[in-house]
Amino acid sequence: MKKKLKLKQYAVLLLSGGALLFSFEAYAHSKNSHSRMLPAAPENSDYYNNGMPNKHKVELGKLLFFDKVLSGNQNISCATCHHTLTDTGDGLSLPVGEGGQGLGMARHTGVGDNAIHARVPRNAPPVFNLGAREFSRMFYDGRLEVNPSHPSGFDSPAGDDLPMGLDNVLAAQAMFPVTSAEEMAGQVGENMQADAAAASDFPAVWEIIANRLRNIPEYVDLFKAAFPDEVTQASDITYVQAANAIAAFEADAWRFDNSPFLRFLKGDKKALSKSAKKGMKIFYSRKKANCASCHSGPFQTDHDFHAIAMPQIGPGKGDGFDGHSDFGRERVTGDTEDRFKFRTPTLSNIALIAPYGHDGAFNTLEAMVRHHLDPETSLLEYDRSQAVLPSRPDLDAIDFIVMDDQQRVDDIADANELDEKHLSEKQFGYLMDFLHALTDPAAVDLRMNTPMRVPSGLPVAD
Structure with a gap:
């Protein structure tokens, strides 16, 4: 009886002289930090x-x-x-653009005078x-x-x-x-x-x-x-x-708005597995992974810019003393406080879209998530074999110029905004299960979106 009376005290809160009514369900949700941050599922009007x-x-x-x-x-x-x-x-860390040949990971840098002049500096x-x-x-x-x-x-x-x-x-x-x-x-x-x-x-x-x-x-x-x-x-x-x-x-x-997670938000409480639900709590918990501090909303992005100590590979965007760095948001604002900040990506179908990062530095979702948990250590110990870059000697020679310069690596580390997070391997596994639950089953096979021909008469695929 005492417990019921205590809960009723939350039915009405007096705020600035006005009454703010809380439903019992809303109060119950407020007791769990992950529930408090869960977004609403998107409606047709949101498109x-x-x-x-x-x-x-x-x-x-x-x-x-x-x-x-x-x-x-x-x-x-x-x-x-x-x-x-x-x-x-395209499955590559950095695209092979105009002049290349082939598709996906089979695409190469082209031949002769028609070959590419440089890699595209950011991941597709x-x-x-x-x-x-x-x-x-x-x-x-x-x-x-x-x-x-x-x-x-x-x-x-x-x-x-x-x-x-x-x-x-x-x-x-x-x-x-x-x-x-x-x-x-x-x-x-x-x-x-x-x-x-x-x-x-x-x-x-x-x-x-x-x-x-x-x-x-x-x-x-x-x-x-x-x-x-x-x-x-x-x-x-x-x-x-x-x-x-x-x-x-x-x-x-x-x-794609029919992932297990979005179905869960729409009311299908069986859409998520038990382990994915545990991973969801870790994702939204401020005391655990705290992913939702940036990856918020139904598509898991705050649309803002953050520096997370991402390794810099490839030709860069023309920044720095030799032009091989990429200063990210600073290129737009001119504010040095925005250096190395990049837009938070949506996590829709995240398990399908390796490599990860603005320059595709991480080839697996697991590696990308582990980087978020300890960005500075991950940067300093970056495994270069993760870079998916079709080889050509002159391009290979500049791919890791920034990573070979300790001062520039330290500058990227100093700009990092993320705190180190500690998860057990079991908790990490739950988190990965949740991230896989962001995949809409309809996204697994997109072949029906490809035309057999185009009006120009040019080949659709190389």
Whole structure:
């Protein structure tokens, strides 16, 4: 009887002269720190177009995503680095972009004069659930983000050159890989797209691609169907429309909100195994792993930027005294306090998307999680065999320049924000079981998202 009376005392709390009513269930949840932090499951309204994009846009976007016609030398598509056979990534630590040959881990650096000039400096991120409205920033450093006060609606590397009419930040993101020499444009002198990209003439790049599409009759018909109010003839086609279609495809095809964890949040208490539930408590507990301090919300990201002592491999982004470092968020803000900070990734289907990190430094999920538990030790003892990088002598020679410099390694360690955490091996196993419960079964096989052909007539796969 005393216990019941005590609980009733929590039924009403007087706060600033007003009554704040608590349900018994809410009180019970507040007694467990992990329950207090559990997010709500996403609803249809949490996605662009209520999760139902225009089917004609989706079909057009699917073909464009896999068509090499968007690239300067007609030899690479968006799908090359974000393929259905590699769970919308490429399976490599750093992508082999324009000039390479093959797909996934079989992709190599190319041959002769057409070979790649450098590795793409950052890992190809997966494209899962980016059609959710909560994703308002793109790229590891957040250099593209929603800004309603800007005429285009976004802050971006294109500045005032970014056109209006983009449906969302996912569409805005699709404007940029085609402007990168290493990714899709090619090198100076190889083609008009590459020359325009080298001059940072982004509007010229987008017009060159749009003109290619205007000259493919099948694409003209597809654009008319997808944009009936905008396109009545070939000359009406723009690259903004192409980007909007690509975003519609990505948002529709790669929306995965039926993982065991999300089913659990929707009320199916049997969706999680006992060990996964124990792992969930460890994930959300402030006293244990405390993962949710950054990996919050239904897709496990706070959309913010953090320095976690990630090893730096590959060519870097041009930072530091020799250009081989990557200062992350500082590149956008100019604030040295943001050095080595990178955007918190979503953990949707996390078990499928190795390698991990902004530069793919860790080849297994276990290694990535252990790094989070003791970042500085992990950095100092980094096992370089984890880097999945197709070998070429001149590229190999610069892959570990930063890691070979103790001062630069110490600088990365000094910026680390994460406290060391201690878990038993049993607790670690539970945590891994929970992370595997973030995988939607429908994401395991994405072959149905791959077209058999594309309107340009170019090969879909190398």
